[in-house]
Amino acid sequence: GSSLPAIASNARQAGGANGLVAYYTRTGNTRVIARQISRALGTDIFEIRTVDPYPEDYEEQVAVAEKQRVSGFEPPLAATVPDIRSYETVFLGFPIWGMTAPAMIRSFLSRHDLSGKTLVPFITHGGYGIGQSLKVLADHAPAARLIEGFSKQCDQERETLEEVTRWLGRIEMPG
C-alpha cells in the first residue's frame, strides 16, 4: 500500500527540522525510500549499522538473520543518533527479514527513547508483506505514537541471484 502523502502532511506539521529518517538497508532498496523522505521533508538522515557486519553471502546471511530472530539477540550498533531527544518525528525504515523486522531494528529501538515521539515506519519486502514487524515496533517502542507508514514490494536478493545463476548456466564460457 502507499500512504506517503499522508505521512508527508503529518510530518510537515511537525516540521522537517524536527524529523529524523533512520534506516537500515542491506541491498539498497530501503535507502532509496529513506533518501526520498529526507529530501522531500528536509529531515536529518541516519543509517543504522551494526558493529559486526552481516555476511555478504546470501545463504549465510539468511542463517544469521534467522538465528537472531529466534534468539531475540540485539546486535550492537556501530553508532547511535547523536541527539534523539531533539526529534519529534522518527521515520524508521527497514527490510523484512523472516517475516519480521530485522534484529538491528530491535537494537535501535532499545537504544533510543522514542517516548512521546511519532514513529513512522517505512518497510520494504520481497513480496510476502510486512509480517509481524509492526508488533515488534509497538513492543520495543511502547510509548511512541506509531502511525500508519509506507510499505513496498521490492526486489528480492534471492530472486536476482537465482536469475543470474540461470543465465550463467545458459551462456557459453570461453576456454
Ligand SMILES: Cc1cc2nc3c(=O)[nH]c(=O)nc-3n(C[C@H](O)[C@H](O)[C@H](O)COP(=O)(O)O)c2cc1C
Ligand atoms: C535474510 C533475508 C530475509 C528475508 N526475508 C523476507 C521475508 O520473510 N519476506 C519478504 O517478503 N522478503 C524477505 N526478504 C527480502 C527483503 O525484505 C527485500 O528484498 C527488501 O526490499 C530488502 O531491502 P534492502 O535492499 O533495503 O536491504 C528477505 C531478505 C533477506 C536478506
